[in-house]
Amino acid sequence: MPNNLPPLAVTGATGALGGMVAQLLAEQGIPLRLLARHTARVPQQPDTPTFAVSYADKEHAERALRGTQTLFMVSAAENPYRAQDQRTFVDAAVDAGVRHIVYTSFMGASENDVFTLGRDHWDTEQYIRERGLEFTFLRDAFYQDILPSFVGRDGVIRGPAGDGRFAPVARTDVARAAARILADPVPHARRTYTLTGPQTLSMSEVAEILSRVTGQHITYYAESLDEAVESRLAAGASQWQALAWATSYAAIATGEMDRVSDDIAELTGTAPVSLEDYLRSDGKSSS
Structure with missing residues:
Protein backbone atom coordinates (compact mmCIF):
# COMPACT_ATOMS: atom_id res chain seq x y z
CA MET A 1 0.00 0.00 0.00
CA PRO A 2 1.37 3.47 -0.86
CA ASN A 3 2.72 5.37 2.15
CA ASN A 4 1.56 8.76 0.84
CA LEU A 5 -2.12 8.25 1.66
CA PRO A 6 -3.95 11.04 3.52
CA PRO A 7 -3.34 10.96 7.29
CA LEU A 8 -7.02 11.64 8.04
CA ALA A 9 -9.56 8.80 7.74
CA VAL A 10 -13.34 9.06 7.93
CA THR A 11 -15.47 5.99 8.58
CA GLY A 12 -19.14 5.57 7.73
CA ALA A 13 -18.59 7.40 4.45
CA THR A 14 -21.83 6.07 2.97
CA GLY A 15 -23.86 7.04 6.04
CA ALA A 16 -25.58 10.31 6.80
CA LEU A 17 -23.09 11.61 9.36
CA GLY A 18 -19.85 10.25 7.89
CA GLY A 19 -20.88 11.37 4.42
CA MET A 20 -21.60 14.92 5.59
CA VAL A 21 -18.32 15.15 7.49
CA ALA A 22 -16.38 13.89 4.47
CA GLN A 23 -18.06 16.45 2.23
CA LEU A 24 -17.34 19.32 4.61
CA LEU A 25 -13.68 18.36 4.85
CA ALA A 26 -13.38 17.94 1.09
CA GLU A 27 -14.87 21.40 0.58
CA GLN A 28 -12.03 22.76 2.72
CA GLY A 29 -9.50 20.98 0.54
CA ILE A 30 -8.39 18.68 3.36
CA PRO A 31 -7.03 15.36 2.03
CA LEU A 32 -8.71 12.31 3.51
CA ARG A 33 -9.38 8.66 2.97
CA LEU A 34 -12.87 7.21 3.20
CA LEU A 35 -13.81 3.93 4.87
CA ALA A 36 -17.16 2.18 4.46
CA ARG A 37 -18.61 -1.28 4.49
CA HIS A 38 -19.55 -1.01 0.81
CA THR A 39 -17.30 1.26 -1.23
CA ALA A 40 -19.53 1.10 -4.30
CA ARG A 41 -21.89 3.52 -2.52
CA VAL A 42 -19.19 5.98 -1.47
CA PRO A 43 -19.63 9.35 -3.24
CA GLN A 44 -16.76 9.74 -5.65
CA GLN A 45 -14.35 12.53 -4.78
CA PRO A 46 -11.22 13.33 -6.80
CA ASP A 47 -7.97 11.99 -5.34
CA THR A 48 -9.80 10.44 -2.39
CA PRO A 49 -8.89 6.80 -1.72
CA THR A 50 -11.67 4.55 -0.43
CA PHE A 51 -11.50 1.28 1.48
CA ALA A 52 -14.05 -1.41 2.26
CA VAL A 53 -13.85 -2.03 6.00
CA SER A 54 -15.78 -3.97 8.61
CA TYR A 55 -15.15 -3.10 12.25
CA ALA A 56 -15.13 -6.81 12.99
CA ASP A 57 -12.35 -7.55 10.46
CA LYS A 58 -9.14 -6.45 12.15
CA GLU A 59 -6.77 -7.47 9.35
CA HIS A 60 -8.47 -5.50 6.60
CA ALA A 61 -9.14 -2.54 8.89
CA GLU A 62 -5.49 -2.35 9.89
CA ARG A 63 -4.38 -2.32 6.24
CA ALA A 64 -6.86 0.43 5.42
CA LEU A 65 -5.68 2.56 8.34
CA ARG A 66 -1.92 2.33 7.88
CA GLY A 67 -0.48 5.82 7.73
CA THR A 68 -3.55 7.36 9.36
CA GLN A 69 -2.84 9.85 12.14
CA THR A 70 -6.40 10.98 12.94
CA LEU A 71 -9.46 8.75 12.64
CA PHE A 72 -13.09 9.82 12.67
CA MET A 73 -14.82 6.74 14.05
CA VAL A 74 -18.57 6.76 13.56
CA SER A 75 -20.15 4.26 15.93
CA ALA A 76 -21.10 0.99 14.24
CA ALA A 77 -24.64 0.06 13.35
CA GLU A 78 -26.63 -1.16 16.33
CA ASN A 79 -26.20 -4.88 16.86
CA PRO A 80 -25.62 -7.25 19.80
CA TYR A 81 -21.88 -7.38 19.10
CA ARG A 82 -21.22 -3.68 18.60
CA ALA A 83 -19.03 -3.18 21.68
CA GLN A 84 -16.76 -6.08 20.76
CA ASP A 85 -16.61 -5.08 17.07
CA GLN A 86 -15.61 -1.56 18.04
CA ARG A 87 -12.87 -2.89 20.34
CA THR A 88 -11.57 -4.91 17.38
CA PHE A 89 -11.53 -1.79 15.22
CA VAL A 90 -9.73 0.21 17.91
CA ASP A 91 -7.13 -2.56 18.09
CA ALA A 92 -6.70 -2.30 14.32
CA ALA A 93 -6.23 1.45 14.64
CA VAL A 94 -3.58 1.04 17.33
CA ASP A 95 -1.68 -1.54 15.29
CA ALA A 96 -1.89 0.68 12.21
CA GLY A 97 -0.29 3.57 14.09
CA VAL A 98 -3.33 5.82 14.50
CA ARG A 99 -2.66 8.48 17.13
CA HIS A 100 -6.02 10.21 17.65
CA ILE A 101 -9.59 8.89 17.44
CA VAL A 102 -12.59 11.20 17.25
CA TYR A 103 -15.46 8.93 18.26
CA THR A 104 -19.21 9.53 18.00
CA SER A 105 -20.55 8.52 21.38
CA PHE A 106 -23.88 9.21 23.09
CA MET A 107 -25.01 11.77 25.63
CA GLY A 108 -24.71 10.46 29.16
CA ALA A 109 -22.83 7.31 28.20
CA SER A 110 -21.86 5.38 31.33
CA GLU A 111 -21.22 1.90 32.61
CA ASN A 112 -24.72 1.68 34.11
CA ASP A 113 -26.53 3.83 31.57
CA VAL A 114 -30.31 3.40 31.56
CA PHE A 115 -30.06 3.29 27.76
CA THR A 116 -28.54 -0.11 27.08
CA LEU A 117 -26.70 1.03 23.96
CA GLY A 118 -25.20 3.91 25.93
CA ARG A 119 -23.25 1.25 27.79
CA ASP A 120 -21.69 0.17 24.47
CA HIS A 121 -20.56 3.74 23.85
CA TRP A 122 -19.06 3.96 27.34
CA ASP A 123 -17.22 0.68 26.77
CA THR A 124 -15.70 2.00 23.54
CA GLU A 125 -14.69 5.28 25.17
CA GLN A 126 -12.95 3.43 27.97
CA TYR A 127 -11.21 1.06 25.59
CA ILE A 128 -9.86 3.93 23.50
CA ARG A 129 -8.45 5.42 26.70
CA GLU A 130 -6.98 2.07 27.79
CA ARG A 131 -5.18 1.62 24.48
CA GLY A 132 -3.33 4.89 25.06
CA LEU A 133 -4.74 6.84 22.11
CA GLU A 134 -5.46 10.52 22.03
CA PHE A 135 -9.21 10.93 21.84
CA THR A 136 -12.08 13.31 21.34
CA PHE A 137 -15.53 12.04 22.26
CA LEU A 138 -18.63 13.56 20.69
CA ARG A 139 -21.53 12.67 22.96
CA ASP A 140 -24.52 13.32 20.73
CA ALA A 141 -28.12 13.75 21.84
CA PHE A 142 -30.84 11.99 19.84
CA TYR A 143 -30.84 13.07 16.22
CA GLN A 144 -33.69 15.31 15.16
CA ASP A 145 -34.16 13.55 11.84
CA ILE A 146 -35.12 10.24 13.47
CA LEU A 147 -37.97 11.67 15.51
CA PRO A 148 -40.61 11.51 12.74
CA SER A 149 -39.96 7.75 12.55
CA PHE A 150 -41.14 7.42 16.15
CA VAL A 151 -44.70 8.15 15.04
CA GLY A 152 -46.86 5.06 14.58
CA ARG A 153 -49.33 4.55 11.76
CA ASP A 154 -52.06 5.80 14.08
CA GLY A 155 -50.28 9.11 14.64
CA THR A 192 -15.41 15.28 25.57
CA TYR A 193 -18.12 17.39 23.96
CA THR A 194 -21.86 17.09 24.45
CA LEU A 195 -23.70 17.98 21.25
CA THR A 196 -27.34 18.99 21.70
CA GLY A 197 -29.97 21.13 20.08
CA PRO A 198 -30.82 24.58 21.49
CA GLN A 199 -33.79 23.59 23.65
CA THR A 200 -35.09 20.74 25.77
CA LEU A 201 -38.41 19.20 24.79
CA SER A 202 -40.76 16.65 26.26
CA MET A 203 -42.03 13.94 23.95
CA SER A 204 -45.47 15.62 24.10
CA GLU A 205 -43.86 18.82 22.80
CA VAL A 206 -42.13 16.84 20.05
CA ALA A 207 -45.57 15.53 19.04
CA GLU A 208 -46.92 19.10 18.97
CA ILE A 209 -44.05 20.29 16.76
CA LEU A 210 -44.47 17.37 14.39
CA SER A 211 -48.20 18.14 14.22
CA ARG A 212 -47.54 21.77 13.27
CA VAL A 213 -44.96 20.90 10.63
CA THR A 214 -46.79 17.97 9.02
CA GLY A 215 -50.37 19.09 9.43
CA GLN A 216 -51.19 15.71 10.94
CA HIS A 217 -52.62 15.14 14.41
CA ILE A 218 -49.77 13.53 16.36
CA THR A 219 -49.89 12.73 20.06
CA TYR A 220 -47.71 11.07 22.67
CA TYR A 221 -48.71 8.15 24.87
CA ALA A 222 -46.44 7.42 27.85
CA GLU A 223 -46.02 3.66 28.12
CA SER A 224 -44.48 1.89 31.07
CA LEU A 225 -41.09 0.29 30.44
CA ASP A 226 -42.64 -3.19 30.51
CA GLU A 227 -45.36 -2.14 28.07
CA ALA A 228 -42.75 -0.72 25.72
CA VAL A 229 -40.61 -3.86 25.73
CA GLU A 230 -43.62 -6.13 25.21
CA SER A 231 -45.02 -4.05 22.36
CA ARG A 232 -41.68 -4.09 20.57
CA LEU A 233 -41.29 -7.84 21.04
CA ALA A 234 -44.82 -8.32 19.71
CA ALA A 235 -43.83 -6.33 16.61
CA GLY A 236 -41.04 -8.82 15.91
CA ALA A 237 -38.03 -7.20 17.53
CA SER A 238 -35.39 -9.34 19.21
CA GLN A 239 -34.87 -9.00 22.96
CA TRP A 240 -31.82 -6.73 22.70
CA GLN A 241 -33.58 -4.50 20.15
CA ALA A 242 -36.71 -4.22 22.28
CA LEU A 243 -34.66 -3.29 25.34
CA ALA A 244 -32.59 -0.77 23.40
CA TRP A 245 -35.67 0.92 21.97
CA ALA A 246 -37.53 1.04 25.28
CA THR A 247 -34.56 2.20 27.34
CA SER A 248 -33.79 5.00 24.88
CA TYR A 249 -37.09 6.53 26.00
CA ALA A 250 -36.49 5.56 29.63
CA ALA A 251 -33.23 7.52 29.64
CA ILE A 252 -35.29 10.60 28.84
CA ALA A 253 -37.70 9.84 31.70
CA THR A 254 -34.88 9.65 34.26
CA GLY A 255 -33.73 13.19 33.45
CA GLU A 256 -30.24 12.25 32.28
CA MET A 257 -30.95 13.82 28.86
CA ASP A 258 -32.35 17.09 30.29
CA ARG A 259 -29.49 19.38 29.35
CA VAL A 260 -28.63 21.96 26.70
CA SER A 261 -24.96 22.27 25.81
CA ASP A 262 -23.20 25.24 24.20
CA ASP A 263 -20.50 23.02 22.67
CA ILE A 264 -21.75 23.21 19.07
CA ALA A 265 -21.87 26.99 19.11
CA GLU A 266 -18.45 27.19 20.74
CA LEU A 267 -16.91 24.74 18.26
CA THR A 268 -18.46 26.17 15.09
CA GLY A 269 -19.39 29.76 15.89
CA THR A 270 -23.00 29.07 14.93
CA ALA A 271 -25.85 28.01 17.20
CA PRO A 272 -27.50 24.65 16.54
CA VAL A 273 -30.85 24.59 14.74
CA SER A 274 -34.09 23.95 16.61
CA LEU A 275 -36.20 20.88 15.87
CA GLU A 276 -39.00 22.88 14.27
CA ASP A 277 -36.64 24.92 12.09
CA TYR A 278 -34.81 21.77 11.08
CA LEU A 279 -38.02 19.99 10.08
CA ARG A 280 -39.17 23.00 8.07
CA SER A 281 -35.82 23.42 6.32
CA ASP A 282 -34.53 21.89 3.13
CA GLY A 283 -32.11 19.92 5.31
CA LYS A 284 -34.97 17.61 6.23
CA SER A 285 -34.84 15.86 2.86
CA SER A 286 -31.04 15.70 2.61
CA SER A 287 -30.42 14.06 5.96
Whole structure:
Protein backbone atom coordinates (compact mmCIF):
# COMPACT_ATOMS: atom_id res chain seq x y z
CA MET A 1 0.00 0.00 0.00
CA PRO A 2 1.37 3.47 -0.86
CA ASN A 3 2.72 5.37 2.15
CA ASN A 4 1.56 8.76 0.84
CA LEU A 5 -2.12 8.25 1.66
CA PRO A 6 -3.95 11.04 3.52
CA PRO A 7 -3.34 10.96 7.29
CA LEU A 8 -7.02 11.64 8.04
CA ALA A 9 -9.56 8.80 7.74
CA VAL A 10 -13.34 9.06 7.93
CA THR A 11 -15.47 5.99 8.58
CA GLY A 12 -19.14 5.57 7.73
CA ALA A 13 -18.59 7.40 4.45
CA THR A 14 -21.83 6.07 2.97
CA GLY A 15 -23.86 7.04 6.04
CA ALA A 16 -25.58 10.31 6.80
CA LEU A 17 -23.09 11.61 9.36
CA GLY A 18 -19.85 10.25 7.89
CA GLY A 19 -20.88 11.37 4.42
CA MET A 20 -21.60 14.92 5.59
CA VAL A 21 -18.32 15.15 7.49
CA ALA A 22 -16.38 13.89 4.47
CA GLN A 23 -18.06 16.45 2.23
CA LEU A 24 -17.34 19.32 4.61
CA LEU A 25 -13.68 18.36 4.85
CA ALA A 26 -13.38 17.94 1.09
CA GLU A 27 -14.87 21.40 0.58
CA GLN A 28 -12.03 22.76 2.72
CA GLY A 29 -9.50 20.98 0.54
CA ILE A 30 -8.39 18.68 3.36
CA PRO A 31 -7.03 15.36 2.03
CA LEU A 32 -8.71 12.31 3.51
CA ARG A 33 -9.38 8.66 2.97
CA LEU A 34 -12.87 7.21 3.20
CA LEU A 35 -13.81 3.93 4.87
CA ALA A 36 -17.16 2.18 4.46
CA ARG A 37 -18.61 -1.28 4.49
CA HIS A 38 -19.55 -1.01 0.81
CA THR A 39 -17.30 1.26 -1.23
CA ALA A 40 -19.53 1.10 -4.30
CA ARG A 41 -21.89 3.52 -2.52
CA VAL A 42 -19.19 5.98 -1.47
CA PRO A 43 -19.63 9.35 -3.24
CA GLN A 44 -16.76 9.74 -5.65
CA GLN A 45 -14.35 12.53 -4.78
CA PRO A 46 -11.22 13.33 -6.80
CA ASP A 47 -7.97 11.99 -5.34
CA THR A 48 -9.80 10.44 -2.39
CA PRO A 49 -8.89 6.80 -1.72
CA THR A 50 -11.67 4.55 -0.43
CA PHE A 51 -11.50 1.28 1.48
CA ALA A 52 -14.05 -1.41 2.26
CA VAL A 53 -13.85 -2.03 6.00
CA SER A 54 -15.78 -3.97 8.61
CA TYR A 55 -15.15 -3.10 12.25
CA ALA A 56 -15.13 -6.81 12.99
CA ASP A 57 -12.35 -7.55 10.46
CA LYS A 58 -9.14 -6.45 12.15
CA GLU A 59 -6.77 -7.47 9.35
CA HIS A 60 -8.47 -5.50 6.60
CA ALA A 61 -9.14 -2.54 8.89
CA GLU A 62 -5.49 -2.35 9.89
CA ARG A 63 -4.38 -2.32 6.24
CA ALA A 64 -6.86 0.43 5.42
CA LEU A 65 -5.68 2.56 8.34
CA ARG A 66 -1.92 2.33 7.88
CA GLY A 67 -0.48 5.82 7.73
CA THR A 68 -3.55 7.36 9.36
CA GLN A 69 -2.84 9.85 12.14
CA THR A 70 -6.40 10.98 12.94
CA LEU A 71 -9.46 8.75 12.64
CA PHE A 72 -13.09 9.82 12.67
CA MET A 73 -14.82 6.74 14.05
CA VAL A 74 -18.57 6.76 13.56
CA SER A 75 -20.15 4.26 15.93
CA ALA A 76 -21.10 0.99 14.24
CA ALA A 77 -24.64 0.06 13.35
CA GLU A 78 -26.63 -1.16 16.33
CA ASN A 79 -26.20 -4.88 16.86
CA PRO A 80 -25.62 -7.25 19.80
CA TYR A 81 -21.88 -7.38 19.10
CA ARG A 82 -21.22 -3.68 18.60
CA ALA A 83 -19.03 -3.18 21.68
CA GLN A 84 -16.76 -6.08 20.76
CA ASP A 85 -16.61 -5.08 17.07
CA GLN A 86 -15.61 -1.56 18.04
CA ARG A 87 -12.87 -2.89 20.34
CA THR A 88 -11.57 -4.91 17.38
CA PHE A 89 -11.53 -1.79 15.22
CA VAL A 90 -9.73 0.21 17.91
CA ASP A 91 -7.13 -2.56 18.09
CA ALA A 92 -6.70 -2.30 14.32
CA ALA A 93 -6.23 1.45 14.64
CA VAL A 94 -3.58 1.04 17.33
CA ASP A 95 -1.68 -1.54 15.29
CA ALA A 96 -1.89 0.68 12.21
CA GLY A 97 -0.29 3.57 14.09
CA VAL A 98 -3.33 5.82 14.50
CA ARG A 99 -2.66 8.48 17.13
CA HIS A 100 -6.02 10.21 17.65
CA ILE A 101 -9.59 8.89 17.44
CA VAL A 102 -12.59 11.20 17.25
CA TYR A 103 -15.46 8.93 18.26
CA THR A 104 -19.21 9.53 18.00
CA SER A 105 -20.55 8.52 21.38
CA PHE A 106 -23.88 9.21 23.09
CA MET A 107 -25.01 11.77 25.63
CA GLY A 108 -24.71 10.46 29.16
CA ALA A 109 -22.83 7.31 28.20
CA SER A 110 -21.86 5.38 31.33
CA GLU A 111 -21.22 1.90 32.61
CA ASN A 112 -24.72 1.68 34.11
CA ASP A 113 -26.53 3.83 31.57
CA VAL A 114 -30.31 3.40 31.56
CA PHE A 115 -30.06 3.29 27.76
CA THR A 116 -28.54 -0.11 27.08
CA LEU A 117 -26.70 1.03 23.96
CA GLY A 118 -25.20 3.91 25.93
CA ARG A 119 -23.25 1.25 27.79
CA ASP A 120 -21.69 0.17 24.47
CA HIS A 121 -20.56 3.74 23.85
CA TRP A 122 -19.06 3.96 27.34
CA ASP A 123 -17.22 0.68 26.77
CA THR A 124 -15.70 2.00 23.54
CA GLU A 125 -14.69 5.28 25.17
CA GLN A 126 -12.95 3.43 27.97
CA TYR A 127 -11.21 1.06 25.59
CA ILE A 128 -9.86 3.93 23.50
CA ARG A 129 -8.45 5.42 26.70
CA GLU A 130 -6.98 2.07 27.79
CA ARG A 131 -5.18 1.62 24.48
CA GLY A 132 -3.33 4.89 25.06
CA LEU A 133 -4.74 6.84 22.11
CA GLU A 134 -5.46 10.52 22.03
CA PHE A 135 -9.21 10.93 21.84
CA THR A 136 -12.08 13.31 21.34
CA PHE A 137 -15.53 12.04 22.26
CA LEU A 138 -18.63 13.56 20.69
CA ARG A 139 -21.53 12.67 22.96
CA ASP A 140 -24.52 13.32 20.73
CA ALA A 141 -28.12 13.75 21.84
CA PHE A 142 -30.84 11.99 19.84
CA TYR A 143 -30.84 13.07 16.22
CA GLN A 144 -33.69 15.31 15.16
CA ASP A 145 -34.16 13.55 11.84
CA ILE A 146 -35.12 10.24 13.47
CA LEU A 147 -37.97 11.67 15.51
CA PRO A 148 -40.61 11.51 12.74
CA SER A 149 -39.96 7.75 12.55
CA PHE A 150 -41.14 7.42 16.15
CA VAL A 151 -44.70 8.15 15.04
CA GLY A 152 -46.86 5.06 14.58
CA ARG A 153 -49.33 4.55 11.76
CA ASP A 154 -52.06 5.80 14.08
CA GLY A 155 -50.28 9.11 14.64
CA VAL A 156 -49.15 8.23 18.15
CA ILE A 157 -45.63 8.25 19.60
CA ARG A 158 -45.49 5.51 22.21
CA GLY A 159 -42.67 5.01 24.68
CA PRO A 160 -41.66 5.24 28.35
CA ALA A 161 -40.25 8.78 28.27
CA GLY A 162 -42.79 10.08 30.79
CA ASP A 163 -42.53 13.85 31.18
CA GLY A 164 -38.75 13.80 30.79
CA ARG A 165 -37.01 16.30 28.57
CA PHE A 166 -34.21 16.03 26.01
CA ALA A 167 -32.49 18.31 23.50
CA PRO A 168 -32.45 16.59 20.10
CA VAL A 169 -29.72 17.73 17.73
CA ALA A 170 -29.55 18.06 13.96
CA ARG A 171 -27.11 15.61 12.42
CA THR A 172 -25.93 18.48 10.21
CA ASP A 173 -24.84 20.38 13.34
CA VAL A 174 -22.96 17.33 14.64
CA ALA A 175 -21.24 17.08 11.25
CA ARG A 176 -20.21 20.74 11.38
CA ALA A 177 -18.73 20.28 14.83
CA ALA A 178 -16.91 17.09 13.86
CA ALA A 179 -15.45 18.65 10.71
CA ARG A 180 -14.16 21.61 12.69
CA ILE A 181 -12.40 19.29 15.14
CA LEU A 182 -10.96 17.06 12.42
CA ALA A 183 -9.55 20.02 10.50
CA ASP A 184 -7.33 20.81 13.53
CA PRO A 185 -7.61 17.97 16.05
CA VAL A 186 -4.71 18.72 18.41
CA PRO A 187 -6.49 21.40 20.50
CA HIS A 188 -9.37 18.97 21.05
CA ALA A 189 -7.32 16.03 22.34
CA ARG A 190 -8.65 14.45 25.53
CA ARG A 191 -11.82 16.50 25.33
CA THR A 192 -15.41 15.28 25.57
CA TYR A 193 -18.12 17.39 23.96
CA THR A 194 -21.86 17.09 24.45
CA LEU A 195 -23.70 17.98 21.25
CA THR A 196 -27.34 18.99 21.70
CA GLY A 197 -29.97 21.13 20.08
CA PRO A 198 -30.82 24.58 21.49
CA GLN A 199 -33.79 23.59 23.65
CA THR A 200 -35.09 20.74 25.77
CA LEU A 201 -38.41 19.20 24.79
CA SER A 202 -40.76 16.65 26.26
CA MET A 203 -42.03 13.94 23.95
CA SER A 204 -45.47 15.62 24.10
CA GLU A 205 -43.86 18.82 22.80
CA VAL A 206 -42.13 16.84 20.05
CA ALA A 207 -45.57 15.53 19.04
CA GLU A 208 -46.92 19.10 18.97
CA ILE A 209 -44.05 20.29 16.76
CA LEU A 210 -44.47 17.37 14.39
CA SER A 211 -48.20 18.14 14.22
CA ARG A 212 -47.54 21.77 13.27
CA VAL A 213 -44.96 20.90 10.63
CA THR A 214 -46.79 17.97 9.02
CA GLY A 215 -50.37 19.09 9.43
CA GLN A 216 -51.19 15.71 10.94
CA HIS A 217 -52.62 15.14 14.41
CA ILE A 218 -49.77 13.53 16.36
CA THR A 219 -49.89 12.73 20.06
CA TYR A 220 -47.71 11.07 22.67
CA TYR A 221 -48.71 8.15 24.87
CA ALA A 222 -46.44 7.42 27.85
CA GLU A 223 -46.02 3.66 28.12
CA SER A 224 -44.48 1.89 31.07
CA LEU A 225 -41.09 0.29 30.44
CA ASP A 226 -42.64 -3.19 30.51
CA GLU A 227 -45.36 -2.14 28.07
CA ALA A 228 -42.75 -0.72 25.72
CA VAL A 229 -40.61 -3.86 25.73
CA GLU A 230 -43.62 -6.13 25.21
CA SER A 231 -45.02 -4.05 22.36
CA ARG A 232 -41.68 -4.09 20.57
CA LEU A 233 -41.29 -7.84 21.04
CA ALA A 234 -44.82 -8.32 19.71
CA ALA A 235 -43.83 -6.33 16.61
CA GLY A 236 -41.04 -8.82 15.91
CA ALA A 237 -38.03 -7.20 17.53
CA SER A 238 -35.39 -9.34 19.21
CA GLN A 239 -34.87 -9.00 22.96
CA TRP A 240 -31.82 -6.73 22.70
CA GLN A 241 -33.58 -4.50 20.15
CA ALA A 242 -36.71 -4.22 22.28
CA LEU A 243 -34.66 -3.29 25.34
CA ALA A 244 -32.59 -0.77 23.40
CA TRP A 245 -35.67 0.92 21.97
CA ALA A 246 -37.53 1.04 25.28
CA THR A 247 -34.56 2.20 27.34
CA SER A 248 -33.79 5.00 24.88
CA TYR A 249 -37.09 6.53 26.00
CA ALA A 250 -36.49 5.56 29.63
CA ALA A 251 -33.23 7.52 29.64
CA ILE A 252 -35.29 10.60 28.84
CA ALA A 253 -37.70 9.84 31.70
CA THR A 254 -34.88 9.65 34.26
CA GLY A 255 -33.73 13.19 33.45
CA GLU A 256 -30.24 12.25 32.28
CA MET A 257 -30.95 13.82 28.86
CA ASP A 258 -32.35 17.09 30.29
CA ARG A 259 -29.49 19.38 29.35
CA VAL A 260 -28.63 21.96 26.70
CA SER A 261 -24.96 22.27 25.81
CA ASP A 262 -23.20 25.24 24.20
CA ASP A 263 -20.50 23.02 22.67
CA ILE A 264 -21.75 23.21 19.07
CA ALA A 265 -21.87 26.99 19.11
CA GLU A 266 -18.45 27.19 20.74
CA LEU A 267 -16.91 24.74 18.26
CA THR A 268 -18.46 26.17 15.09
CA GLY A 269 -19.39 29.76 15.89
CA THR A 270 -23.00 29.07 14.93
CA ALA A 271 -25.85 28.01 17.20
CA PRO A 272 -27.50 24.65 16.54
CA VAL A 273 -30.85 24.59 14.74
CA SER A 274 -34.09 23.95 16.61
CA LEU A 275 -36.20 20.88 15.87
CA GLU A 276 -39.00 22.88 14.27
CA ASP A 277 -36.64 24.92 12.09
CA TYR A 278 -34.81 21.77 11.08
CA LEU A 279 -38.02 19.99 10.08
CA ARG A 280 -39.17 23.00 8.07
CA SER A 281 -35.82 23.42 6.32
CA ASP A 282 -34.53 21.89 3.13
CA GLY A 283 -32.11 19.92 5.31
CA LYS A 284 -34.97 17.61 6.23
CA SER A 285 -34.84 15.86 2.86
CA SER A 286 -31.04 15.70 2.61
CA SER A 287 -30.42 14.06 5.96
